[in-house]
Amino acid sequence: MVFSKAQCLVLLLLWNFTDAGRILMKMKQRVRDVQLQRAKQHLLTAALQHVKEGRIHQQLDHFNRQDAKTFPQRFFVNEAFWQRPDGPVFLFIGGEGPVYEFDVLAGHHVDMAAEHGALLLAVEHRFYGVSINPDGLKTENLAHLSSQQALTDLVVLHQYIVQSFSLSRRNIWISFGGSYSGALSAWFRGKFPHLVFGAVASSAPVKAELDFSAYSDVNSNHGPNMSIFSGL
Template identity: 75%
Template structure:
């Protein structure tokens, strides 16, 4: 599948979620950039603003502030009592497209909503020049981000003269999806309902289930996978790992690496990057990034017209890496672990476009989300261990690896894990998406869910499109029915 900007708007939010290797991060960066091209309508509709937020909402003696960016689109708003749709930003910059395109914008046009988008603190342009220094990152947390959203609610209400007649609905995807659910849970008097798409509400230190779901998705015939494909991927990585042990220079040459691995860290970096190509394909299946599962499995299982050597799974994995490099216009795969660490230690803000250092900090202090491959169900290299990933916490921020379980446990105790007490929150997940393993997928007394069996990460958040799968169209209709129901209930409550 060729990259399609019309499909990618929604995925600007999925800087998302913790990913161990560089390639998956680059795939998400390409998605974010393409989203800027996906926005519909004239930009004159959109107003950009700043609100000066406290660096610490919970310490009244700390007078420090930072500028938080937001966007407003009033084009569809039925003044003065129309609803307010707030799009929450996640671990990356937001753009004008956040209030110009997507399913939430389609619904805003139909129901006369004021559209807002709020950038997450310490990401994008919402950061002070010294914000990435380790001593200042203590102000970066989901709790502070929710307090930012509450202060933003007050700011907008005052600026636009809003009242209780203006029903607020909040939207978010991936980490921002979790924030939208938590915002409704912690501030139910401010927002009436929330749509949480692909929301990993349960923090997890060792997220081995990610790779397990990738494996099951590769074998899912409904999306073009097969058991033969999964077996080929397993055999390819096993072969690459075996060859690495005796001839690392050959492996580096086969996969077009920029360097020959100098040590075990470089070898792990290479194996993680190869896994990222497969993981990124699954996570963003049919959403316009790189290729689809069907196309990947076509490469991994195609033996027609090939030479004997080219029928081996290892050589097909080499072909897959070539396809990635060609589509991304990368001359070679950079596998230097030393360079990765140096980039993460860089505290220059670089015009607000960075996200890796900040998100790594949040994984170390709140969420974990480390996509390991020590479980037998993982189809990739066993060298990607929890220890190899969490050692960055100590190296970058002085955070002990031994403290991580307690930090993750606190997050789950604070929010409720995958049983959060969140009335009027709709949890939407795709059956192909590895992140569904940390979301709410079963209906409960308080939880309402939509599971799109053949959809990927945050697929529901893109705008309507003729080429969409039927399941996706039906899911969007179900989401809208929930939103309409909330708006009607809120109106009845106001009149009583």
């Protein structure tokens, strides 16, 4: 098939127009991405103004009244969405690692807090992040790294927040966690239903096993999809 000069010129113009259109679309998408990123950064900066970091001194051993050792447990509070005075309290429970301001600024629990006007909390697990005393990792103190102790930490934190924010029974509590901290969330609701109205336990191995050899099979076949922790 032979094209005339006029036809070739039309095809060339159409090609250039299409190519220019693609470039223009990419430029517009880039501008939108930059605007969206700036908007997110602005919202994040504004939200950070509502985030406060706190410490509460927890007993190293809640079950031994003769042991007076304590450690500072870190937590974060975000009041940006809270509908005072009766709004709910959403507690994000930390797991095997530190917690950050990010834990009360992003995530499903934060989206739900914005929708329901909740006070947001994130608490660090004992012996992780900065929530540990200088000698906390000594072998003799590792016996205090258990889910039983961690659950009692949550009870003490609950009492502290209730007093600090003058909360009442109208402020229902919902706990959140994933994997091991998801198990803590479920156990917290199960053991202390008078404190926690509901619990979100994502991918939570709530049935603890001392010899969890099946984990190796799951890990080799499907990759790591769960966490285990001895204690409860």
